[in-house]
Amino acid sequence: MSQNINQYKVDLREIEFLLFEHLKANDVFGKGVFEPWDEETVKMSLAECVKFSQNVLGPLNASGDRQGCRVVDGRVLAPDGFGDAWKAVYAAGWRGIGISVEHGGQGSPKVVHVLCEEFQNGANTAFSMYPGLTVGAADVILEFGTDAQKHLYAPRMLDGRWGGTMCLTEAHAGSDVGSAKSGATRRSDGKYDIKGAKIYISGGDNQFTGNIIHLVLARVEGAPPGTKGLSLFIVPAQKIDGDGNVLGSNDVSVTGIEHKMGINGSATCSLNFGENDGCVGELVGTVENQGISQMFRLMNSARIAVGIQSVALASSAYLNALDYAKDRRQGAHITSWKDPTAPRVAIIEHPDVRRMLLDMKARVEGIRTLVVKLALHHDRSVLETDEDKKAYHLGQIDLLVPLVKAYGSDQAYRVCETAIQVFGGAGYLKDWPIEQYARDSKIFSIYEGTNHIQAMDLVGRKLGQNGGANTQAFLNEVSTFVSENSAHPILGAAVQSLGRAQEAVGATVMRLLGWFQSGQVPMVPLNANRFLEMMSETAVGWLLLEQAKISLDKLADLPAGHHDRAFYEGKRAAAVYFALNVLPDVPAKAEIISLGDDSAINIPDGGFATI
Numbered sequence: 001m002s003q004n005i006n007q008y009k010v011d012l013r014e015i016e017f018l019l020f021e022h023l024k025a026n027d028v029f030g031k032g033v034f035e036p037w038d039e040e041t042v043k044m045s046l047a048e049c050v051k052f053s054q055n056v057l058g059p060l061n062a063s064g065d066r067q068g069c070r071v072v073d074g075r076v077l078a079p080d081g082f083g084d085a086w087k088a089v090y091a092a093g094w095r096g097i098g099i100s101v102e103h104g105g106q107g108s109p110k111v112v113h114v115l116c117e118e119f120q121n122g123a124n125t126a127f128s129m130y131p132g133l134t135v136g137a138a139d140v141i142l143e144f145g146t147d148a149q150k151h152l153y154a155p156r157m158l159d160g161r162w163g164g165t166m167c168l169t170e171a172h173a174g175s176d177v178g179s180a181k182s183g184a185t186r187r188s189d190g191k192y193d194i195k196g197a198k199i200y201i202s203g204g205d206n207q208f209t210g211n212i213i214h215l216v217l218a219r220v221e222g223a224p225p226g227t228k229g230l231s232l233f234i235v236p237a238q239k240i241d242g243d244g245n246v247l248g249s250n251d252v253s254v255t256g257i258e259h260k261m262g263i264n265g266s267a268t269c270s271l272n273f274g275e276n277d278g279c280v281g282e283l284v285g286t287v288e289n290q291g292i293s294q295m296f297r298l299m300n301s302a303r304i305a306v307g308i309q310s311v312a313l314a315s316s317a318y319l320n321a322l323d324y325a326k327d328r329r330q331g332a333h334i335t336s337w338k339d340p341t342a343p344r345v346a347i348i349e350h351p352d353v354r355r356m357l358l359d360m361k362a363r364v365e366g367i368r369t370l371v372v373k374l375a376l377h378h379d380r381s382v383l384e385t386d387e388d389k390k391a392y393h394l395g396q397i398d399l400l401v402p403l404v405k406a407y408g409s410d411q412a413y414r415v416c417e418t419a420i421q422v423f424g425g426a427g428y429l430k431d432w433p434i435e436q437y438a439r440d441s442k443i444f445s446i447y448e449g450t451n452h453i454q455a456m457d458l459v460g461r462k463l464g465q466n467g468g469a470n471t472q473a474f475l476n477e478v479s480t481f482v483s484e485n486s487a488h489p490i491l492g493a494a495v496q497s498l499g500r501a502q503e504a505v506g507a508t509v510m511r512l513l514g515w516f517q518s519g520q521v522p523m524v525p526l527n528a529n530r531f532l533e534m535m536s537e538t539a540v541g542w543l544l545l546e547q548a549k550i551s552l553d554k555l556a557d558l559p560a561g562h563h564d565r566a567f568y569e570g571k572r573a574a575a576v577y578f579a580l581n582v583l584p585d586v587p588a589k590a591e592i593i594s595l596g597d598d599s600a601i602n603i604p605d606g607g608f609a610t611i
Helices: 012-022 039-067 082-091 110-123 125-144 147-152 154-158 291-327 351-383 387-428 434-445 451-462 465-485 492-517 523-556 565-581 585-594
Strands: 070-072 075-077 162-167 183-186 192-202 211-220 230-236 238-240 246-249 252-257 268-273 280-283
Touching: 012 039, 012 351, 012 523, 012 565, 039 082, 039 110, 039 125, 039 434, 070 252, 075 252, 082 125, 110 125, 110 291, 110 351, 125 147, 125 154, 125 162, 125 211, 125 230, 125 291, 147 154, 154 162, 162 192, 162 291, 192 211, 192 230, 211 238, 211 268, 211 291, 230 238, 230 291, 291 351, 291 387, 291 434, 351 387, 351 523, 351 565, 387 434, 387 451, 387 465, 387 523, 451 465, 451 523, 465 492, 465 523, 492 523, 492 565, 492 585, 523 565, 523 585
Parallel strands: 162 211, 183 211
Antiparallel strands: 070 075, 183 192, 192 268, 192 280, 211 230, 230 280, 238 246, 252 268
């Protein structure tokens, strides 16, 4: 199969159901600052973004993976076609769709931006990382920079003239950002001499932008140890004057690129700053030792972006597997398994293949709903005038971010794994896109804060925010749905399963709190990942069952043979499957946590192996 074809798939009917039938996004579209974005504009924009993603980005996905990046004469060359795609994506306006009109964008609702990001990332994750991080870095400058910085850097980053990165990780420190050794020395002109080395810098160099603006965490001389002493600096790869003219090297050098398992088209660089004592940066804003709080704005948006990447690849893996299962004929139907003369059937007719397809469908659609719900909380907070309601929406965003990032990324890899299984041996071949999806998606659980960091953020910070009101609001919404629908004639058993999951989550919150209060703190990180899974599965199960209830109401009004009947039946089946096959694991996980097993803590280091 040719490398230069699009293999990305997306189901726009599913997207429109999610927006207009389930989550009722029309209370955002066409309202207030989103007045230009009415329902028709949204539908048209989403359809056009799918076409662009499939026609421009999709054909470069496999070829970019095969070719990868390379360093020539100290500069990174991205795969062939990426430079043209960079120009095209900015010319078409897709990178600016969610940027405010004030800063040259189109000012779409966040939910439209999120879905357009899904389409672009699904078509070509590696390429989409270049502009994605650029927009995130520009946003930090717009939020915390001086007026001069906003004027000089942001417009050139947002229109595609310059790229952008975030530079946190150092080889000796890994996720322990507070151990960073990169330093900054004050200069007489108010700027700083920057010196240090960073690794794993996505988009650290390329051949298609005129400059790259690195946001670098470094410690000013005399600053406190740990994260409290870190400052954030704007460090252009090429020196510039006050008018943005490029003047030459700023002593930022590429020392190598990582040879990775996946996302090979994304230049993951090791960078040296000030190797020749000639690297100059400027503080973001005017106050030192604010680097972590400033960078966290970018990290938070990056974590949501990882959730988007996750559902993007998982969705396409599922839809590719579905197409293959409809086409591939192998084996007789189970009812004729003893008859050697029975006709071969499409593998979608085999029960276990159907189980795998339904499992993927439920996880993909549930996680996408979680991502879109988070985005709608943002949009509703923008429009909300009641301060208590605004606080509710913002609180739910804080609570959902670690679920979207961690659960979404864990499940993306597992969905891709299941898709390979549907393909059988063919799924292990590069002739099909699934093996690349699996390789590309594995990084999602690692970068932008490993998933254990997300789990600790959830149990250590998010559950107790606002005095626990955000968590209680979430649990109450699930509980209300359960009480209203537990006797539903079709969904009753599934809703009751959700109720047991919700109760298990609530009880485990109290157990975690008890460990904190009783000094059994090591038990918290030991169980944090399992708890995040519990809460995420409960959220997904709830959202899928909401969709099932809506779908059953729609079915009651549809005539036999209507083209939407199968679609709505599919929504019911996915919700019931998840409720009866996945949600029972939530109380089981709560029971495991309650046993308080500390074997992993108490085993001696030498007990793991004798080598």
